[in-house]
Amino acid sequence: MKRYLSSVIFMLCLCVASTSYAENAYRDYFITISDALMQSKQGQDEEAIQTLHTFAEQWAQITSTEKEAKAEVDTLLKETIAETDSTERIRLLGELSQALRTLNEAENPIDHNAQRAEFGEKFTPVMAAFDKALATKDHTLIEEAYRTFNVKWNQLERPVREQSIAMYGQIETQMAFIRIALSDDVPNYDDVDAQFDTLQQTIEDFIAGNDTAQAVEGTYTLQSLIADLQKARTAVDNEDFTAASEALKHFIIIWPQVEMAVSTRDGKLYTKIESTMPLLVSAVSKEQVDTAAVLQQIDEFETAIALLQDKTSYTFWDAALILLREGLEALLIILALVTFLKKANQTHMQKWVYMGAVMGILLSIVAAVAMSLLFRAESLNTSREIIEGYVGIVAAMMMLGVGIWLHRKSTVQQWNAYIERQMGHAISTQSVMAMAMISFLSVFREGAETVIFYVGIAPNMSTSQFLLGIVVAIVILVIVGWVLFTATVKIPIHRFFAVATVLIYALTFKIIGVSIHKLQLMNQLPTHVIDGWPVWSWLGFYPTVETCLGQGILIVFIMSAVVYKRKQKN
Numbered sequence: 001m002k003r004y005l006s007s008v009i010f011m012l013c014l015c016v017a018s019t020s021y022a023e024n025a026y027r028d029y030f031i032t033i034s035d036a037l038m039q040s041k042q043g044q045d046e047e048a049i050q051t052l053h054t055f056a057e058q059w060a061q062i063t064s065t066e067k068e069a070k071a072e073v074d075t076l077l078k079e080t081i082a083e084t085d086s087t088e089r090i091r092l093l094g095e096l097s098q099a100l101r102t103l104n105e106a107e108n109p110i111d112h113n114a115q116r117a118e119f120g121e122k123f124t125p126v127m128a129a130f131d132k133a134l135a136t137k138d139h140t141l142i143e144e145a146y147r148t149f150n151v152k153w154n155q156l157e158r159p160v161r162e163q164s165i166a167m168y169g170q171i172e173t174q175m176a177f178i179r180i181a182l183s184d185d186v187p188n189y190d191d192v193d194a195q196f197d198t199l200q201q202t203i204e205d206f207i208a209g210n211d212t213a214q215a216v217e218g219t220y221t222l223q224s225l226i227a228d229l230q231k232a233r234t235a236v237d238n239e240d241f242t243a244a245s246e247a248l249k250h251f252i253i254i255w256p257q258v259e260m261a262v263s264t265r266d267g268k269l270y271t272k273i274e275s276t277m278p279l280l281v282s283a284v285s286k287e288q289v290d291t292a293a294v295l296q297q298i299d300e301f302e303t304a305i306a307l308l309q310d311k312t313s314y315t316f317w318d319a320a321l322i323l324l325r326e327g328l329e330a331l332l333i334i335l336a337l338v339t340f341l342k343k344a345n346q347t348h349m350q351k352w353v354y355m356g357a358v359m360g361i362l363l364s365i366v367a368a369v370a371m372s373l374l375f376r377a378e379s380l381n382t383s384r385e386i387i388e389g390y391v392g393i394v395a396a397m398m399m400l401g402v403g404i405w406l407h408r409k410s411t412v413q414q415w416n417a418y419i420e421r422q423m424g425h426a427i428s429t430q431s432v433m434a435m436a437m438i439s440f441l442s443v444f445r446e447g448a449e450t451v452i453f454y455v456g457i458a459p460n461m462s463t464s465q466f467l468l469g470i471v472v473a474i475v476i477l478v479i480v481g482w483v484l485f486t487a488t489v490k491i492p493i494h495r496f497f498a499v500a501t502v503l504i505y506a507l508t509f510k511i512i513g514v515s516i517h518k519l520q521l522m523n524q525l526p527t528h529v530i531d532g533w534p535v536w537s538w539l540g541f542y543p544t545v546e547t548c549l550g551q552g553i554l555i556v557f558i559m560s561a562v563v564y565k566r567k568q569k570n
Helices: 002-017 027-041 045-059 067-082 086-107 112-136 139-156 158-163 165-182 189-208 222-237 241-263 267-284 291-309 316-343 347-376 384-408 412-429 432-460 463-486 493-521 545-569
Strands: none
Touching: 027 045, 027 086, 027 241, 045 067, 045 086, 045 463, 067 086, 112 139, 112 158, 112 189, 139 165, 158 165, 165 189, 165 241, 165 267, 222 241, 222 291, 241 267, 241 291, 267 291, 316 347, 316 432, 316 463, 316 493, 347 432, 384 493, 384 545, 493 545
């Protein structure tokens, strides 16, 4: 049973290899803190603690040269996890966020005054050009000037966002309201001029180092955006366009607090929301509202944000199932060899079977370490998430082959014929090396497959869930092995294979969906959202044309395998 520990050793190697990868990119940690904060405010204490445990598991791999600042984050994280009172936890989360920001600034010191001066030098001419266009009252010139203004802002906004999220949010909101005013059927240029004066003053305050903006009260997440869209949809359905406008404007106001959670996961969606949301507010403010078009856009945004909000994860059963399937085949092959030697009164040769298995374990560990190094290598010049997506697709293809193999062994006759072929090979060779080689190959092949499968799913589950799955699988395999070695009656193992086939196909379906979805989030694949369809992350189902196509192809393969087997049976 030592072979099964190789998978555990692999994950330990993977964890060790995952030290400060991606150069301490703390952006995701801020998002996680935000999620825990929202959960705590909504009374979801159990979910908040689980979110923090996930944070802690990932944070344990981070190293920093700023020891004191890092230690402060470590201490606050432990205190926050241990805190049972939600009010106190909310306070600690705020301190944790500030400590993390302090660490980030310590690791990446910036001359803020120089940044503001450089921003002012580059952006002041842009403001002057838009102000000049406004003076003409020429809508075409103003629209063109605003587009230039918006493009330049997107190029230069970073120092504003990093130095003051309140100033950044106020500027973004003021710009959105100018865009709304310009989209009216008959724009009121005096109002636009007044709004621009306010915007210009905010920008000049930032350049001067005066943080005059009022931070938006409350903590907001992707779910907050979805809630505003749902309110807007309900209002449009009821033809209460004033309420719809207010809901969409609230979306715009809180957007700067949440936009990083969108831009880091789907840049195209981020750009579309920024450009389209002001137009959507304008659309519901017109005398004749195109209800169908407005609802379609709201539904599209809601579905797309829900796809980002969803956090793909696997359970310990997913991890256990892989090891059960892979371990069982190796176990049964070794069992067949040992049983044959026992019946042939050649028990002294059994040691070669076990030696072959041990060699398979050792080489599996080597392959696991090599895979972990390759998986983490920065020389690949691509993100870890992209590699995970592609590896997941490869794993799904292998899982499909596994499922078909199981399917073919799910009858008594086919199973018995399989065992006879494996034993027959050893009988015909009469060679100790043949015995050892069969044992070695059975263990190593399953070990290599297990490595690939786990690389595809391990990044999307907690360490505790992953290790629990492996422990459960090992316990089950120990029990199955003991029963198989000691039972005097024939066990209908083919029936187990029939059930395992269904489970393997289901897991393959999930891995395909999760992997394609991950590649879509990394902009490696296009995303065509299917409006109105649900998101079922527990099944790996995401309502996009691409994920449905991949999973549809899988279903066709499965149905073909079923039909082929029935024809053979007949």
